[in-house]
Amino acid sequence: MKKIELTWSNIKKLEEHHITYLLYLEGRSIDEISIIRRMPKEQVERHILECKIGLSKKTSEEDLLIKIISLNKEDRLEYLNRISKSEKEALVMEIYKRYIKFKNPEDRMILIWLIGELKDKRLLPFIRMELRSKYVNLRRLCCSALGKIKDVKTKDWLEEALEDINPQVRQYAAKALEYVGDVETINKLREIIVDKKEKDYVKKAAYNSLVSIESKSAN
Template identity: 35%
Template sequence: MSNKIIVDWNNIDELEDYFITYLLYKESKTVSQISKIRNISTMEVKDQLIKAKLQIKSLSKEKVESSKDILDKYLELSKSERLDFIEELNLDDDRMIKFKRELYKRIRTEKNAEDLIILIWTTGELKEEKYLDLLHALTMHRHSDIRRITYSAIRKISSPRSRTCLEKGLYDSNPQTRQYCAKALAIIGNDNSLKILEKLIKQKSHEKEYVLRAYEEAIQALENESF
């Protein structure tokens, strides 16, 4: 199968049967439902899904490795393909080390906001503390979506080194960013974090409900800790 084939409904005439089963699965159809829709046994549905996933994973790997610049091709992958690729890298220490090194360098120089967001998201999936110096600096970025995804990555890494940075993020103009920071501080916060959250929760009229819930959950978690 050529790696130029696109697995979606617009390309259905060129797809093997197992990819049609996979597309139904991606639309949240259950194995039982797919069995009835396709008039095949549930066992055959499961076999086709395994075959499709393995093929897609193989194509994702080929797509990346055929490029001189691994990150250029990585940026072209869908979110699920990127997750599959990272999973594959976990099986190869040398390739993972090279990828992490290239990722660090690219984040420092990337000017395109959409690509930078993907690169930052990747650091969160890798959960590597060595990216924190870059991430902490990016929390000052003028682009709110970049700040938001940066705080999301910092939350996934969950290092005490980020505590002060996350406390500052509680005052960010983006409400989802404030939510991320509260959720992170619920895990790595201290007495100072608790005092800030208690002060902010008093300003209920100025805050989104889902952010207030994150504040309340963080306060409850921190109150159960002994500092």
């Protein structure tokens, strides 16, 4: 598949899975594409995977991110565990240069996950940006990534996320605050614990972090 072929101007020459992938590249979600194309979500996912596999086979070194995004989670972890320090640095730079070119939320979720695994603070601006995303899973993964990076400068971001409209985002924010929270954070976590309307799993995450922060503050 030549890159130049994947354009709307060539639509008469494209196959069905190519058209699906073009919508994906525009940032459409799986659900949206399913409605637009009038096909089951499973078929949409097969089309996208078919294109990604085709791209990963034909891309060069400079398209490293496409290859990684095409892998499943286990293979991505294996890849990260076996690459050298210099290769990790190259991957960080690829993400830094190309992150905003990836429009689809599913691709960005994988990239945010990668940022968390790489723990490179230079990539924090992308997390800050995605904490304001309309996609719940992106915001949740951002909080998870911050829990791995453990930069105290992100404390305020996570405290803001404690007020997110989605309970899973609040849960992951509470978990991540265990590593960067301070005495001021304790009061915010207490408010969650005593909130009768809050989900039990969010309260549990807040309590565990509160205990951890208090323990570190006492030492």
